[in-house]
Amino acid sequence: KAGVTQTPRYLIKTRGQQVTLSCSPISGHRSVSWYQQTPGQGLQFLFEYFSETQRNKGNFPGRFSGRQFSNSRSEMNVSTLELGDSALYLCASSTEQGAIYGYTFGSGTRLTVV
């Protein structure tokens, strides 16, 4: 059974640019959550999607957005990149909405903003 797949694994962008990251959940999982991981702030919740709808959002500026497709794949977008957006972006999938009990994380996308 394939795990949670995140692409790309590494990304380098310039300040002011925008970026789109992709997450393919485990087959059958309908909930996708995104987290940002930095050395200073640790792991912080960005948002959760279920059935193509954002159900919950963390305390991040509006430059961070996402969406979920009918096949449960999810993308997150960061516009007008800042140096502080450099981080490991992790997605986690689970079967039900907010089903944190069954969270499975991907390996993440390492974003570097220069």
Added chain:
Amino acid sequence: GENVGLHLPTLSVQEGDNSIINCAYSNSASDYFIWYKQESGKGPQFIIDIRSNMDKRQGQRVTVLLNKTVKHLSLQIAATQPGDSAVYFCAETSGAGSYQLTFGKGTKLSVIP
């Protein structure tokens, strides 16, 4: 590794010894707690969980203890092995309807062969 912070608490143990990793949480409404292991270049991996109506839960070589009075969680790893070297995070949530985990800062465990 990708998840090592400048101020990440560290714990070094000899192979074969027992390890104890501690975590303090702040939300008294949290009713579900999870320990994750994160190896370099990988996402967090589930180790063990515990609900607030329990104070101890055991898995294979791991035990989680919960003290709600002082809002403290610990992970005990028996007979620590080199493969246990990783960063360990505790996470909490207020359960159904919460939709998100709140993570602790993490502890880096190094096992000395």
